[in-house]
Amino acid sequence: MKIGIVGLGLIGGSLAKAIKKNTEHLVLALDINKATIKTALSQEAIDGEVTPAELSRCDIVIVSLYPQQTVDFILENKDNFKKEGIVIDTCGIKSNIVSQVEKPLEEAGVRFVGCHPMAGREFSGFDYSVDNLFEKASFIMTPTDNTPMSAVREISSFAYDIGFAKCVMASPEEHDRVIAFTSQLAHIVSSAYVKSPSLMKQPGFSAGSFKDLTRVAKLNEDMWTSLFMMNREALGAEIGHIIKCLEEYRDALSEGDSERLHELLREGRELKERSNENT
Numbered sequence: 001m002k003i004g005i006v007g008l009g010l011i012g013g014s015l016a017k018a019i020k021k022n023t024e025h026l027v028l029a030l031d032i033n034k035a036t037i038k039t040a041l042s043q044e045a046i047d048g049e050v051t052p053a054e055l056s057r058c059d060i061v062i063v064s065l066y067p068q069q070t071v072d073f074i075l076e077n078k079d080n081f082k083k084e085g086i087v088i089d090t091c092g093i094k095s096n097i098v099s100q101v102e103k104p105l106e107e108a109g110v111r112f113v114g115c116h117p118m119a120g121r122e123f124s125g126f127d128y129s130v131d132n133l134f135e136k137a138s139f140i141m142t143p144t145d146n147t148p149m150s151a152v153r154e155i156s157s158f159a160y161d162i163g164f165a166k167c168v169m170a171s172p173e174e175h176d177r178v179i180a181f182t183s184q185l186a187h188i189v190s191s192a193y194v195k196s197p198s199l200m201k202q203p204g205f206s207a208g209s210f211k212d213l214t215r216v217a218k219l220n221e222d223m224w225t226s227l228f229m230m231n232r233e234a235l236g237a238e239i240g241h242i243i244k245c246l247e248e249y250r251d252a253l254s255e256g257d258s259e260r261l262h263e264l265l266r267e268g269r270e271l272k273e274r275s276n277e278n279t
Helices: 010-022 034-042 052-057 067-076 095-107 149-161 172-193 208-217 221-230 232-254 258-277
Strands: 002-006 026-030 060-063 086-089 111-113 115-118 138-141 166-169
Touching: 002 010, 002 052, 010 026, 010 034, 026 052, 060 067, 060 149, 067 086, 067 095, 067 221, 086 095, 086 149, 095 111, 095 172, 111 149, 138 149, 149 166, 172 208, 172 221, 172 232, 221 232, 232 258
Parallel strands: 002 026, 002 060, 060 086, 086 111, 138 166
Antiparallel strands: 115 138
16 A cells, blocks of 8 residues: 655654554655655655645555644645545544544545554654554544444554554544543643752652653643643643642641541552553
8 A cells, every 4th residue: 555644753753664664555755844754765764755736646644743734734635635545643632633624525535534643752753753652552543423434444454554552442522531631631740740849959869750750741832732722621621630639638738637648549549550450
């Protein structure tokens, strides 16, 4: 097959490298940064460049851009995609994307599946892309009642071929509710955590827990602002819940209530252990 990748950032670049490593598919890429295209060609991460007008050459087109850019690109090029071909996106938000592009693509004779590869790094850009980023990772697909099952089957098989450990199905709405907790909240908490005035006093006093909690504070604020705003209702609810829980810990400490603090810590440990059993 011929695979087109629009956007050679961390995810798009890693997908290109994973495809070249694990399959015999031809990879063609489109990126506004010509230096990135040149680098990708020199590393044999792609086989060639493609223009928007040439996307009809591709059996599958992976649009790996920021959320609003993804919507804009797909709508602007809906007539350039291969008829009966498949277009997928890689955004960490699904309802907003799917609702805007699914019907226009269907009317253009193009199959669409909303997707979210669950992997990443604290760095961005093609220079940090790797061919094993998706090993042991989940590939989330969010088909709707209008999604052709043929496209779901083809993309599921494709995901396994390039190294994903499992494919997970969810509605766009369920995806956004869960991802608000499993990903977006973690980034918010990490960003808030490093704003403590104690941050610059930590050298020599930090170990694994500090590194774990602060790692994702090093984020791409342009992309994450867009993601957070598109999922603001679900994310706001999660932030409200964690604030409530933090207040309980704070109150137990301020009141010198060691029994309540012990109970809160026990509840957290038991919940974590139960969640591990379901992983």
